[in-house]
Amino acid sequence: DTEVTQTPKHLVMGMTNKKSLKCEQHMGHRAMYWYKQKAKKPPELMFVYSYEKLSINESVPSRFSPECPNSSLLNLHLHALQPEDSALYLCASSQENEVGHSYNEQFFGPGTRLTVL
Amino acid sequence: SQKIEQNSEALNIQEGKTATLTCNYTNYSPAYLQWYRQDPGRGPVFLLLIRENEKEKRKERLKVTFDTTLKQSLFHITASQPADSATYLCALVLYNQGGKLIFGQGTELSVKP
Numbered sequence: 001d002t003e004v005t006q007t008p009k010h011l012v013m014g015m016t017n018k019k020s021l022k023c024e025q026h027m028g029h030r031a032m033y034w035y036k037q038k039a040k041k042p043p044e045l046m047f048v049y050s051y052e053k054l055s056i057n058e059s060v061p062s063r064f065s066p067e068c069p070n071s072s073l074l075n076l077h078l079h080a081l082q083p084e085d086s087a088l089y090l091c092a093s094s095q096e097n098e099v100g101h102s103y104n105e106q107f108f109g110p111g112t113r114l115t116v117l
Numbered sequence: 118s119q120k121i122e123q124n125s126e127a128l129n130i131q132e133g134k135t136a137t138l139t140c141n142y143t144n145y146s147p148a149y150l151q152w153y154r155q156d157p158g159r160g161p162v163f164l165l166l167i168r169e170n171e172k173e174k175r176k177e178r179l180k181v182t183f184d185t186t187l188k189q190s191l192f193h194i195t196a197s198q199p200a201d202s203a204t205y206l207c208a209l210v211l212y213n214q215g216g217k218l219i220f221g222q223g224t225e226l227s228v229k230p
Contacts, residue, residue: 004160031215031216033216041222042206042220042221042222042223043161043206043218043220044220045217045218045219048215048216048217050215050216055215056214056215056217088158090160090161092160094216096216101212101213101215101216102215102216103148103149103166103210103216104166104216105151105163105166106151106161106163106216106218107163108160108161108162109160110159110160111158111159111160113158
């Protein structure tokens with residue numbers, strides 16, 4: 001199974017809502033990532049998890065809160081978002097070459113299209 | 118400042134021709150360079166990876182070169198087909214950065230029949 005799944009596919013939320021994005025992979029990868037992608041722009045890294053521990057936070061606002069409950073699951077909790085946070089949120093995973101470092105291909109999920117009203 | 122640039126936002130070619138996409142970078146020392154394909158509304162799909170000490174990699178109709186002196190990678194699709202139409206992204210992987218991908222802005226390739 002070389003698939004990364006993400007739910008939901010689409011999400012519309014108000015600025016006062018709390019919601020969560022979910023990501024799952026069963027490839028045994030110990031590195032997992034969240035990216036944000038705006039229209040006609042490349043993906044931008046938000047967070048990296050290595051062996052279920054947060055290893056990189058790219059200065060993301062605290063209204064985005066990641067969580068890695070186990071080696072197969074990655075969540076992104078959303079609270080008090082702004083309309084400019086509307087984007088495609090992509091999850092990815094990869095094998096690590098050594099703990100905390102991966103130079104390997106990343107497998108991306110299909111993304112969650114988020115709209116903040 | 119650090120930059121990664123792909124040669125053009127859009128490239129139109131005729132079916133059967135070779136598409137050549139360029140990725141240039143400034144003030145980076147990448148360990149690896151990767152190429153991804155992205156279709157509208159979908160996640161990127163990995164195509165090829167090349168290490169800093171490799172000059173060329175091939176996979177079927179795809180070829181990538183990496184020149185660390187010129188700080189440039191070229192990505193070729195031979196015998197292009199309309200199904201190759203997509204956005205192609207190059208990405209740098211740096212040492213000791215936890216696997217972080219730094220993407221170029223992408224080139225939208227359109228192959229006309």
